[in-house]
Amino acid sequence: MQFPSGPTRRVVLGGLAALPLLRAARAQTPAGSDPLPSWNQGAAKAAILDLVRATTDPASPNFIAPEARIATFDQDGTTWVEHPIYTQVVYCLERVTAVVEAKPELKNVEPFKTVLSGNRAAIEELPQKDLLTLVAATLTGMSVDQFQAEAEKWIARAKHPRWDRLYTELTYQPMLEVMHYLRANGYKTYIVTGGGQDFVRSYAERVYGIPPEQVIGTALSLTYGYDKDGKPMLTREPKLLLNDNFAGKPESIHLEIGRRPIIAFGNSTGDRQMLEYAKAGAGARAALLVLHDDATREYAYGPTQGLPDTKVGTFTQELFDEATSNGWLVISMKSDWKKIFSFE
């Protein structure tokens, strides 16, 4: 089936919102308070509440022991803004200045020269091999401790140009509520990101309440060695160990968790296999995709929005079709979220 556009699409996404009021009500917390206050009543909210009730009620046929309650979240575009450019790419480009200060001979060498020019169009045109050169120069060669210290320092001050707010303020309030709600119900929440594992770890505990050992991401090879004082150190190498995108997501989930998620959240084709893998498990499962359809409060992009594809995560027609036929839920930012950011 084709992704419905215009009025039809709104009926599918918005119309579902009217239906399951009763189910949503049943799944609320005992005190009657709403654990997901930034969510409008709708199919997505109901699916989350239903799954938690079904898996945590000892009388339920789908009850899951607390230790097997695993929830995985993609990050970019799922738990925070990814548009117009991934935060970690901004970090990588900004670090070029520091790299060139340390090695001035790079100033007139490509691709450093182009990055330093600030010519956005030219930067966006850089070929893959130049991007890899930039990653190697800016994100490798240092110890993991040094990388973490630098990333922490940067993320504490780096701001998104559109809102002039810290990137870490641009996390989606409804998703933070889901993480909190799942944890309050015995779930272990994981970030499973195509972004750098160590980069996300540098703020995940503070921002998402997710400790480093529950952040899975793209990872470089490390080399154990000793510094000049003979102290052990781990050095980041310019060699990819885990590419945590597409099929790499379930592969890394097995490597670093060893259990299949009960519920998984994504927003692009890079999350497709993770959602398939979660949904294919036995018993109650849920897979949800965030659809960026709110240009006013955030962004609207990707083919399903009738807009040209972008360089960041893509919600394709094919992904929508798979979601529809496999019982995944689509979260419309416009219809399902009362509030997107905490500061609204």
Added chain:
Amino acid sequence: MQFPSGPTRRVVLGGLAALPLLRAARAQTPAGSDPLPSWNQGAAKAAILDLVRATTDPASPNFIAPEARIATFDQDGTTWVEHPIYTQVVYCLERVTAVVEAKPELKNVEPFKTVLSGNRAAIEELPQKDLLTLVAATLTGMSVDQFQAEAEKWIARAKHPRWDRLYTELTYQPMLEVMHYLRANGYKTYIVTGGGQDFVRSYAERVYGIPPEQVIGTALSLTYGYDKDGKPMLTREPKLLLNDNFAGKPESIHLEIGRRPIIAFGNSTGDRQMLEYAKAGAGARAALLVLHDDATREYAYGPTQGLPDTKVGTFTQELFDEATSNGWLVISMKSDWKKIFSFE
């Protein structure tokens, strides 16, 4: 310095046992009960109790927030018997029969022929490349779910010939007590094994109380795909992804945990880097090595025992020297452990 042998060695290992009675007493649980009843009073027991007190008392200068309390344990030779042959190698060899049943044409092909002959000496002589052929044939090519089901089935019945008891009964009672004691004090306990990550995961929760996501080990590459019914599956490939021995241990610890252990336990050169890495962190840290010096109750082996080296984990003179000069503790199975197995 040379590893002392005979009476001198006993003074070093046994003599320390007499010293820190007071420190050990201070570190006991509030109720006055001994959290490590299978341990004799001694330097090793005192070091464990002291570390826990120093890192969990909010008034201590070495207090560590609960989320950073990470403890890592090697498995073979550290938490269970590794002699005369690693349990997983037994599994691999026993699986040859099943593999040949499925593919009878392998019966007369090396190295399968030698394994099926049961000629122990010839099996031990098999070159590295033949062992890799066996690993590929017996432990790869199936889904991770199938591998887990088969490993669970085997470990539930496989017995060690010397004791005629399940391998899982041959875990060291003193180490189970340490794991329990650390967890009761907010520590997250991890297995960090040179053995197969998925193999150890198949029983670690039941045997050690350690969930799969806290088992780190040697890991193969996985491939995400679909079975004949179109259901997602992860297949174990005959390709090494993580070699969790030597430098691979701290590298995997960073990859799968992202924090440096506060306390680490090992028993061989394969654990050296993990112990160095743990001990080199800031604040209170502890690194402990199990010395197999009790041929009566378990085994005595390795150069430090004046015995020929074996094919399994080696406690070398060099390792002993590093332990001595870096303030690591040596756990003498003979002197430090009142009881080795729970069934004694």
